[in-house]
Amino acid sequence: MMRGLSRAAAALAGILAVGSASALDLTRKRETLPDLVLGNDAGNDFAVENRDIELESGRAYRLRIVARGRQEYKFYASEFFRYVWWNQIVIEHKEIHGGGPPDHLEFDEPGEIAIEFVAIRPGAYTWAARGLEAKGMTGTITVR
Numbered sequence: 543m544m545r546g547l548s549r550a551a552a553a554l555a556g557i558l559a560v561g562s563a564s565a566l567d568l569t570r571k572r573e574t575l576p577d578l579v580l581g582n583d584a585g586n587d588f589a590v591e592n593r594d595i596e597l598e599s600g601r602a603y604r605l606r607i608v609a610r611g612r613q614e615y616k617f618y619a620s621e622f623f624r625y626v627w628w629n630q631i632v633i634e635h636k637e638i639h640g641g642g643p644p645d646h647l648e649f650d651e652p653g654e655i656a657i658e659f660v661a662i663r664p665g666a667y668t669w670a671a672r673g674l675e676a677k678g679m680t681g682t683i684t685v686r
Contacts, residue, residue, distance in 0.1 A: 572602035572629075572658060580649070580671060580679065581611015588613075588674065593681030597661040602629070606656045609649035615671045615679070617647040617655075622667035622683045629658040646672070661685045 579591035623643035671679035
């Protein structure tokens with residue numbers, strides 16, 4: 543009986559190892575999305591480019607959120623952030639890895655933050671530049 547359990551444990555470990563390798567491969571095959579741009583170079587701090595994004599569950603993505611305006615942008619997408627598997631957040635070629643989602647992303651000046659993730663849970667999620675919603679700084683991220 544004990545020998546049977548050892549074989550079962552070894553088989554389970556093998557399956558988990560293959561599953562982990564598959565997850566790593568998935569992140570390498572990520573799709574780069576069009577940049578979500580806050581503000582523009584023409585001086586419109588409240589313009590938004592690519593405000594609505596559509597994704598497929600189970601696929602890996604890279605999304606650059608770019609601040610071009612001179613406002614302080616506090617990018618909130620809390621519900622969406624909770625329902626993705628995070629690979630990394632990249633700021634100025636510096637990578638942040640961790641087990642949980644960020645609360646929000648903040649831009650005090652123009653720049654970009656790239657997020658790499660796997661979409662997990664289908665749904666329609668809103669994002670907003672907190673405090674600037676009335677100026678049109680909102681959009682949706684839909685996972686099918």
